[in-house]
Amino acid sequence: MRILVVEDEIKAADYLRKGLSEAGFIVDVALNGFDGQHLIQEFEFDLIILDVMLPGLDGWQLLQILRRTSQTPVMFLTARDAIEDRVKGLELGADDYLIKPFSYAELLARVRTLLRRGPPRETEFFQIADLHLDLIKRRVSRQGERITLTNKEFALLHLLLSREGEVLSRTLIASQVWNMNFDSDTNVVDVAIRRLRAKIDDPYSVKLIHTIRGMGYSLEVQA
Structure with a gap:
């Protein structure tokens, strides 16, 4: 399965890429919102892990663009921990919202749960x-x-x-x-x-x- 990580902190992006790749996923990384939008338009992903605070398009804007055409599962992974931020993310169409700093074991469990909920896959x-x-x-x-x-x-x-x-x-x-x-x-x-x-x-x-x-x-x- 293919996952897109949109994360502007290079160390965090590399950590996620390494961990998810070792768990058997194909992982693409975008370091800003515009690159994330390009990859979303270019390829099909099974899950998108999305930060809120991004250069260019922020995570809110990118999710709104995505939801116009796709129901791909989205998890926000962000330091924005206010209740109103969590509510906003879910109301915009996110499927999950995880706060930084986070446990990798919890992240992986949530990723697998979201992928099990996903729409029927096309022929593999x-x-x-x-x-x-x-x-x-x-x-x-x-x-x-x-x-x-x-x-x-x-x-x-x-x-x-x-x-x-x-x-x-x-x-x-x-x-x-x-x-x-x-x-x-x-x-x-x-x-x-x-x-x-x-x-x-x-x-x-x-x-x-x-x-x-x-x-x-x-x-x-x-x-």
Whole structure:
């Protein structure tokens, strides 16, 4: 499962990243509100741990932006210990509110409780022919051999696998993977497809990614 920590104190952020990673989670860290907003828009998280006092957007503002489009569980982790602050955080849509300084054991217990409450997860494992993708461990292999992908290549392959057999337009791919409107003068999608093919198709006899002329790309086993 993937957790985002939005914390401007570098030592605290590193402590949380190390502890949660050792507990088996994938952890991303943002050191200010604007970077937190960017990561939230770019990736899907199972839980967000959020400080209140942040440079740029503060935690209140970031939670309000998040709640317009997402019900991802949010835990405030902050030194703001006044009752009115706790009430404000929960009324804005936070799922939990933990005061600094805190016990790591308590934090981990609360994290696990929130994750158990979370919405049903999407499919975690994908397979087509001899290609496997593990969404949680972010691992890809073909014929049992590990394939290393960049974050964008992984997101692109995940999108293609989740829509197996469908023809995906460049516009849809650009919006889903890069969160951008497709510009016909930009070949970012074609370049990314070419690089992904070089890793998961070129070394193998069975080709999985197909160009549909004038329409886009699809991933499937063709007879």
